[in-house]
Amino acid sequence: MTQIFQRGAKRYANVLGVLLALAVVSSILLHSGCGLTGRPPKIPTPTPTPTPTPDLRPPTVTSFSPAAGAKNVEIDTNITITFSEAMDARTINFSTIDYRDPSGGFRGGSLNYNPTTSTAILQFADLSEGTTYTVRVRGGAAEPLVKDLAGNALVADVTWTFTTAIYPKVSVTTPSDGATGVSTGVAPIAYFNKPLDPKSVNDQSVALADASNAPVPFNIFYDAGALAVRIVPAALLQPNQKYTVTFYGPIHEPHITGTDGLAIFPGSAFSFTTAPAIPPIPTYSLFAPTDTPFNRIDADNRSAELGVKFRATVDGFVTGVRFYKGNPTNGGTHVGHLWKSDGSQLGSVAFTDETGSGWQQALFPTPIPITAGDVYVISYFAPQGHYASDNFYFAPGGPGGAGVDKGPLHALSNQEAGAEPNGNGVFLFNEEGGFPTTSLRASNYWVDVVFTSPAEPPQVLSVNPAPGATGVITGVAPTASFSESLNPTSLTGDNVQMFDTGNNPVPVTASYDPSNFTITITPIAPLRPSNAYVVSLGGITDPTGIPLATGYTWAFSTGAAIPPGPPLSLWADRDAPVNPVFNDPTAAEVGLKFSSDADGLITGIRFYKGGPENGGKHVGHLWTGDGKPLSTVTFTKETNSGWQQALFSKPIPITAKTTYVISYFAPQGYYAKDDFAFGASGVKNGPLRALSNSEGGTERFGNGVYLKSPQVGFPVFSNVASNYWVDVIFVPVQP
Numbered sequence: 001m002t003q004i005f006q007r008g009a010k011r012y013a014n015v016l017g018v019l020l021a022l023a024v025v026s027s028i029l030l031h032s033g034c035g036l037t038g039r040p041p042k043i044p045t046p047t048p049t050p051t052p053t054p055d056l057r058p059p060t061v062t063s064f065s066p067a068a069g070a071k072n073v074e075i076d077t078n079i080t081i082t083f084s085e086a087m088d089a090r091t092i093n094f095s096t097i098d099y100r101d102p103s104g105g106f107r108g109g110s111l112n113y114n115p116t117t118s119t120a121i122l123q124f125a126d127l128s129e130g131t132t133y134t135v136r137v138r139g140g141a142a143e144p145l146v147k148d149l150a151g152n153a154l155v156a157d158v159t160w161t162f163t164t165a166i167y168p169k170v171s172v173t174t175p176s177d178g179a180t181g182v183s184t185g186v187a188p189i190a191y192f193n194k195p196l197d198p199k200s201v202n203d204q205s206v207a208l209a210d211a212s213n214a215p216v217p218f219n220i221f222y223d224a225g226a227l228a229v230r231i232v233p234a235a236l237l238q239p240n241q242k243y244t245v246t247f248y249g250p251i252h253e254p255h256i257t258g259t260d261g262l263a264i265f266p267g268s269a270f271s272f273t274t275a276p277a278i279p280p281i282p283t284y285s286l287f288a289p290t291d292t293p294f295n296r297i298d299a300d301n302r303s304a305e306l307g308v309k310f311r312a313t314v315d316g317f318v319t320g321v322r323f324y325k326g327n328p329t330n331g332g333t334h335v336g337h338l339w340k341s342d343g344s345q346l347g348s349v350a351f352t353d354e355t356g357s358g359w360q361q362a363l364f365p366t367p368i369p370i371t372a373g374d375v376y377v378i379s380y381f382a383p384q385g386h387y388a389s390d391n392f393y394f395a396p397g398g399p400g401g402a403g404v405d406k407g408p409l410h411a412l413s414n415q416e417a418g419a420e421p422n423g424n425g426v427f428l429f430n431e432e433g434g435f436p437t438t439s440l441r442a443s444n445y446w447v448d449v450v451f452t453s454p455a456e457p458p459q460v461l462s463v464n465p466a467p468g469a470t471g472v473i474t475g476v477a478p479t480a481s482f483s484e485s486l487n488p489t490s491l492t493g494d495n496v497q498m499f500d501t502g503n504n505p506v507p508v509t510a511s512y513d514p515s516n517f518t519i520t521i522t523p524i525a526p527l528r529p530s531n532a533y534v535v536s537l538g539g540i541t542d543p544t545g546i547p548l549a550t551g552y553t554w555a556f557s558t559g560a561a562i563p564p565g566p567p568l569s570l571w572a573d574r575d576a577p578v579n580p581v582f583n584d585p586t587a588a589e590v591g592l593k594f595s596s597d598a599d600g601l602i603t604g605i606r607f608y609k610g611g612p613e614n615g616g617k618h619v620g621h622l623w624t625g626d627g628k629p630l631s632t633v634t635f636t637k638e639t640n641s642g643w644q645q646a647l648f649s650k651p652i653p654i655t656a657k658t659t660y661v662i663s664y665f666a667p668q669g670y671y672a673k674d675d676f677a678f679g680a681s682g683v684k685n686g687p688l689r690a691l692s693n694s695e696g697g698t699e700r701f702g703n704g705v706y707l708k709s710p711q712v713g714f715p716v717f718s719n720v721a722s723n724y725w726v727d728v729i730f731v732p733v734q735p
Helices: 002-031
Strands: 061-065 070-073 079-083 097-100 110-114 119-123 132-137 158-164 170-174 179-182 189-192 206-209 218-223 228-233 242-247 268-274 304-312 316-325 335-340 345-350 358-370 376-382 404-406 409-411 426-429 447-452 460-464 479-482 496-499 508-513 518-523 532-537 552-557 588-596 600-609 619-624 629-634 642-654 660-666 683-685 688-690 705-708 726-732
Touching (some): 079 132, 097 119, 170 268, 316 376, 335 358, 358 447, 588 726, 642 726
Antiparallel strands (some): 079 119, 110 119, 206 242, 218 228, 304 426, 316 358, 316 447, 532 552, 588 660, 600 726, 619 629, 683 688
16 A cells, blocks of 8 residues: 555656646746737836935044144144045035134135045145144034035034144344454354254254355354354455355255254355455565575585674564575574674574575564664574575675665665674574674675564454364463554453353453563363354554454364373473573573374473472473474463473374474573483383484484573574473373
8 A cells, every 4th residue: 555655646746747847838938928819918016115214423523633732733734634424525615614823813725625535634825833723623503514415514613723833943143144344253153043953953954155155164063052053164264255154944954953853944044244354464574575696505504693784763573584595405494583783682483384495484473572773683593504695785885785775674784784894794603503793795694574563553463272273172271462562451351252152251361461462361260172162352452552453253162071091291290300400591492302103192291390490481382393383382370390281272183103392481591401311212101202312313403402582482402412301291092
């Protein structure tokens, strides 16, 4: 029975499958138009579209820039406002979005909407510096309002503030822009409105240029307290020239920035014009540069002092000595002298930078006053002879038979001078020179004087430290030497001033030395390292009340603090002379020749003082081996005896294996002197070495050197290798 049922089920299933297949085929035929005719097709009923849900959600501001409360916002920054959804661009305008300054005044610009980012961008002309602005995006119920595409408005106003930056800028300059008649020693200064980043203040972010836009070398200093930048030219500027100082802004790299990183905006510049040149002090000489000897080279090779007698028709100053050099056979170290007619020496100077032939000139350390009508002798020492010599020049019938007249100067004729052997054209054969008294055949040895009259206003001749000097020690006392004597009472605090980098006054005292027309300006306290300083002189008069031709200004800068290091000298503090007081009251410059096995710095000078007999004002000097001055310093706070020490205004670099001379001027003599001190090996301490006598030169020019003179001067002579107990303070250059 079970099997019968299963078969019947299968058969039933097969019949049902056939019927279903026929039904499907009929349906296909019907829809394809192949069915029964006369019956319309059945159209399906469409599905209804649902009604959209209305947008009732209001937009929001999701972000904005600058941020609320932002500080130091750049003045050209755009305001951006980003919304939560797409907005109706028609509602993005200055009626719905605005920004106002503290007075409530509306600020314009342009306002644009970016539908891609749903961002409104407000652009404007540069904002004002240091100003707080208020931005408002209008919302709420009162029109006009910012709305989205569905017309929904912000629920409420969105309001915030930001504050723009204050940029570094120059507020005041000295000299002022367009100033004229500015001193050639000016150190321009600019004051800023806010603190600067010191690292950004340098010679790349600041420029000094002349009228042709050629760069002028300078050093630059910043005073954070005064917000001041001081520019110190490396030398005096040229007279009657226009100069421009430029502080570079953001379009230049590098540029000046504030401590907050903001660049000086947009940059700044100012110009000034220096004063015309002061007319030079007129000088007079007996012979013109074109005058030359007939016999330029005498065959005589003996050491000789050669000179000429002269007088002036007015009081004045002898500033130098000249002589004619025929060729290099007239060689060696030449020393010029000025004498009274009684043989009293008034001055001495060594010639340097000579040429092979022609007129040579050397200036005395300070002008020497002479009296109208008095007779003087100007001479020079020729250690190798072969001087120029024209016989009978001052004799009757000779070119100078009636004397030689040039301006206020008169070279005496042979008869005026006293006739031979005391006529004019004088000489002395001596291995160290001296006062020449003998004349022969009225010869002209072609020696000349440089003379000036004090009728002109006083002028500054030289200053120390030099204009633009760098690395000056903080204990410096600047000096200024003048063309004539001064009225000491005119050296007041108003007439002698010093200022620092920020133009703050530096308390100083001023003293005057009438022997060399020099004022010394001593700060009350040591100066600060790595700073600029300006000295200003004005209102100073000579004894007759004539003021300076013009005010004088110059600037220099101090060096960085010197790290502690072991200074060296040739002798220890315990070393002392056998003969501490040499029995000679003659004024003299005494010293020694030395060298170093290593490069280094000479920071000062020492000398041994045997007692108060070696008195007066002592002045120390450092020279090159051929007599060029490198530095000078006046000793102060001396004791009655023992080692005395003075530091130069700045450390002087010296080169290894090179000869230098260290010396000091003893105006009252009685200096220390030990003979035969410099043997075959000299004196050595570490890298320092005082040369042996033979290394120094021949006996007359060996080591242990001196110059008998009432003025300071390069010591060229030596005798029995004497040690005058002069010493250096040396700091080796660290590797």
